[in-house]
Amino acid sequence: MKKLLSVLLSGILFGAGLASSGMTDTSKVIGFLDVFGEWDPDLLFVMGAAVLTTYIGFKFVLTAREEPLFGEVFSVPTRSDVDVKLVSGASLFGVGWGLYGYCPGPAFASIIYLSPMTVAFLLSMFVGMAIGEYLENRLANVATPG
Amino acid sequence: METTIWPIFGGALIGASAVILMLSIGKIAGISGIAWGALSRGVAPTDRFWRWWFLLGVVGGAYLLHFLTAKPIPLVIHAPSEALLAGLLVGIGVKLGNGCTSGHGVCGVSRFSGRSIVATIVFMGAAILTVGIR
Numbered sequence: 501m502k503k504l505l506s507v508l509l510s511g512i513l514f515g516a517g518l519a520s521s522g523m524t525d526t527s528k529v530i531g532f533l534d535v536f537g538e539w540d541p542d543l544l545f546v547m548g549a550a551v552l553t554t555y556i557g558f559k560f561v562l563t564a565r566e567e568p569l570f571g572e573v574f575s576v577p578t579r580s581d582v583d584v585k586l587v588s589g590a591s592l593f594g595v596g597w598g599l600y601g602y603c604p605g606p607a608f609a610s611i612i613y614l615s616p617m618t619v620a621f622l623l624s625m626f627v628g629m630a631i632g633e634y635l636e637n638r639l640a641n642v643a644t645p646g
Numbered sequence: 647m648e649t650t651i652w653p654i655f656g657g658a659l660i661g662a663s664a665v666i667l668m669l670s671i672g673k674i675a676g677i678s679g680i681a682w683g684a685l686s687r688g689v690a691p692t693d694r695f696w697r698w699w700f701l702l703g704v705v706g707g708a709y710l711l712h713f714l715t716a717k718p719i720p721l722v723i724h725a726p727s728e729a730l731l732a733g734l735l736v737g738i739g740v741k742l743g744n745g746c747t748s749g750h751g752v753c754g755v756s757r758f759s760g761r762s763i764v765a766t767i768v769f770m771g772a773a774i775l776t777v778g779i780r
Contacts (some may be wrong), residue, residue, distance in 0.1 A: 506670035507696045511703020512710065513663035514675065516746075519708040520655020525720035533770075533777040545653035545749060546660070554756035561669045568672035576757065578679050582764045587745025589668025590765040591749075594772025596735030599780075600728055601749040603741060605677040607733075608701055609708035615722045621733035628737020629682050635742065 503570035518609040521546040524602030531599055585639065591631070652717075664753050671696060676749020677704070678740035744770070 522528040522543060531540035559609045561574075567575060597603050601620055602610065663674040673680075673710020674694075683689040712719060717770035738748045743765055745754065750769075 502673060502700050504696060506666060507699045508703045508706075510663045510667040510670065510675065511700040512707035513659045513666065513703075514677075515704035515707025515709075516711040517656045517659030517661075517707070518704070519656070519711040520659065520715070520717065521653045522717070523656065524708065525718070527723055530777055531771045535774050537780040542649050542653050545650050546657040549654045549657025550660040550664075550752045551657075551756050553658050554664045554752055557661060557665030558668060558753075558756055561665060563743035565669070565740075568668065569671075571669050571671040573672055575674065575758065577674065577754070580739070580760050582760075582761055583741050584745065586761060586765055587768055589739045590734050590768035591772045592741070593739025593743055593746060594739075594769035594774075595776045597747075597769065598723055598737060598773035598776025599735070600732030602732065603677075604681060604736065605704065605746070605748050607736075608677065608681065608704045610670070610720075612694075612709045612712070613707045613722070615713040615720050617722050617724055617726060617729045620664065620726055620729040624730045624733030626681075626685065627744045628734040628739075630737075631734075632738040632741025633682075633686070633688075641702065646664060 506570065514605065515609045517550070518606050521531070522614070523603075524606040524610045529601035529606070534602075585636075647695045647704075659746070660752060661756075663747075665754075668698070674749055675700075676745050676753060678746040679749055682741065739769070 518524050523546060528540065529543065531538065532543040534540070562576070593603075600621065602618075602626065607618060607621050607625065611622070667673050667675045668702040680697045680700055684694060684701060711717065736746075741751070745762070745765060747769075750765040755766055
């Protein structure tokens with residue numbers, strides 16, 4: 501129970517952070533991405549503050565403890581290779597983000613605004629993830645035939 | 647001041663969220679991965695339940711923020727076709743790219759992960775170009 505409550509708390513802070521930062525306001529996000537137009541740099545501070553807090557917090561947690569409070573291991577990614585899949589995926593994601601102004605987190609947080617558009621975005625996003633999964637499997641089969 | 651205090655406050659909350667998730671269950675707070683795992687059959691059932699709690703928290707946290715601060719609800723400025731197309735691209739992209747703004751942009755960059763730094767530069771660049779071209 502403590503485990504799920506701390507996960508819930510983490511989610512609440514995440515949603516509150518997104519809503520307060522302006523990340524759930526698509527016109528604000530697009531203004532931030534409009535570097536070559538009427539650039540609104542405010543959201544740089546979101547990234548800055550989030551990265552700084554996470555850097556300090558991760559450093560503290562990962563050096564002070566051997567294992568998480570309610571789990572066995574810290575699941576920190578160890579891959580370091582940059583491949584075509586990573587770059588092409590990030591490119592597609594960026595185009596979608598620029599078109600609408602939602603990345604996945606803000607899209608979830610925006611459910612509370614009760615717009616059918618958000619539901620459409622999220623459903624479409626899950627379809628996209630399933631397509632991505634299918635493509636990943638196809639690519640894996642091509643890479644290792646048989 | 648008014649315009650930068652909210653982003654800094656929000657960013658710090660997002661960071662605190664990532665730290666709590668790492669401290670409590672040892673997971674990276676990457677929304678796209680958490681959301682996919684909540685529905686995917688490829689994820690063990692024991693690794694699924696917490697994801698729904700997290701997502702529930704995200705929605706509840708946004709509600710609480712607006713309720714407590716009376717911050718106005720953002721207006722939707724888009725057409726349904728844009729929502730569908732953008733959602734699809736975001737979905738395919740985060741799956742192939744193994745992450746989004748939270749997993750790569752916040753958690754990965756904070757750990758100086760090369761993959762995450764590259765991904766963040768690429769998706770920021772692609773998003774900036776997309777807005778610039780339109």
